[in-house]
Amino acid sequence: MTAETIQTDRIPEELRPVMRAMAEAGARLAAIIRRGGDLASPVGTNADGDGQKALDVMADDLFRQALAGAGVRWLASEEQDEAVALDPAGRLAVAIDPLDGSSNIDTNVSIGTIFSIYPAEATAEASFLRPARQQIGGGYIIYGPRCAMMVTFGDGVQHYALDPDSDGFRLVTARQEMPESALEFAINASNYRHWPQPIRAYIDDCLAGSDGPREQNFNMRWIASLVAETHRILIRGGVFLYPGDAREGYGSGRLRMLYECAPIALLVEQAGGRATDGLVPILDQGAARLHQRTPFVFGSAEKVARIAAYHELPQTEVSALFGHRGLFRA
Numbered sequence: 001m002t003a004e005t006i007q008t009d010r011i012p013e014e015l016r017p018v019m020r021a022m023a024e025a026g027a028r029l030a031a032i033i034r035r036g037g038d039l040a041s042p043v044g045t046n047a048d049g050d051g052q053k054a055l056d057v058m059a060d061d062l063f064r065q066a067l068a069g070a071g072v073r074w075l076a077s078e079e080q081d082e083a084v085a086l087d088p089a090g091r092l093a094v095a096i097d098p099l100d101g102s103s104n105i106d107t108n109v110s111i112g113t114i115f116s117i118y119p120a121e122a123t124a125e126a127s128f129l130r131p132a133r134q135q136i137g138g139g140y141i142i143y144g145p146r147c148a149m150m151v152t153f154g155d156g157v158q159h160y161a162l163d164p165d166s167d168g169f170r171l172v173t174a175r176q177e178m179p180e181s182a183l184e185f186a187i188n189a190s191n192y193r194h195w196p197q198p199i200r201a202y203i204d205d206c207l208a209g210s211d212g213p214r215e216q217n218f219n220m221r222w223i224a225s226l227v228a229e230t231h232r233i234l235i236r237g238g239v240f241l242y243p244g245d246a247r248e249g250y251g252s253g254r255l256r257m258l259y260e261c262a263p264i265a266l267l268v269e270q271a272g273g274r275a276t277d278g279l280v281p282i283l284d285q286g287a288a289r290l291h292q293r294t295p296f297v298f299g300s301a302e303k304v305a306r307i308a309a310y311h312e313l314p315q316t317e318v319s320a321l322f323g324h325r326g327l328f329r330a
């Protein structure tokens, strides 16, 4: 690669090496995805028992190699049981979901990479198992019709796109803001019967549309790539929900606190939205274990606040017919 892998003038100086490495590995992964081939074949199982596909492992190797020379002391990955020590002199700790949206690899639907940056502490535990608000950077790369990166260093969200001529990420928008409101929600509705009552009630009211207490119609989207849902919501607004549910192993939902929810929550808050576990802000929480899951709700502030209010309603009110939830009229 000849030109800069990413335009760095708006990136804090101490984070430029790590961002150059992320961009370089991201551009390489984008090229592998464009070329296609057998990327979705099963190759093993990761720490949490999830099936790994060929591209999951390739992406993990690519980012680990790129980050090895970028001032990173600790690296935690979805694909590794334990955090690994990279550079003893490094001052940063990076947590990564190298390939997000694995179920979409073979269908040519947008997939991504999610990353979170903390100051390195003496141990991996101290570096990663801490309040998510202590992140000094977080973002994602989306491998879609256009390859793009959204990243925050705590002062707004920067939007970059991969320039196919130079193979480097160039700034598109210096301060990406999320629209305050939109009539779209995203949830995997096949799990409806397993959801807790407040989530069912919220979705019931969306589905009732203009005949229900909200008195307006909504649209639904579910891509099954967190990165792609986040990108849509950052650009167009709306809300995303992956609640805990009654299926075995899904009590805290599916998504991981450290390398999925924490960085997405940082981006969302920096873009003017909100991100919670349904009730409590994600950034006020931290992972107790590297691969800990959490229920996740994020999007336009007003919608996320409304979902929290459904959690606070008395059970009798939540269970009542939607027409009786007078609180939510208009």
Ligand SMILES: O=P(O)(O)OC[C@H]1O[C@](O)(COP(=O)(O)O)[C@@H](O)[C@@H]1O
Binding pocket: 050, 078, 097, 099, 100, 101, 102, 103, 188, 224, 225, 226, 227, 254
């Ligand atoms: O298949 P489900 O249950 O709808 O889950 C979809 C979710 O799982 C994920 O694919 C999990 O991420 P990985 O692909 O990195 O394991 C998210 O991107 C997506 O939001």
Ligand SMILES: [Mg+2]
Binding pocket: 097, 099, 100, 101, 226, 260
């Ligand atoms: Mg993921």
Ligand SMILES: [Mg+2]
Binding pocket: 056, 078, 097, 098, 099, 100, 101, 102
């Ligand atoms: Mg993944």
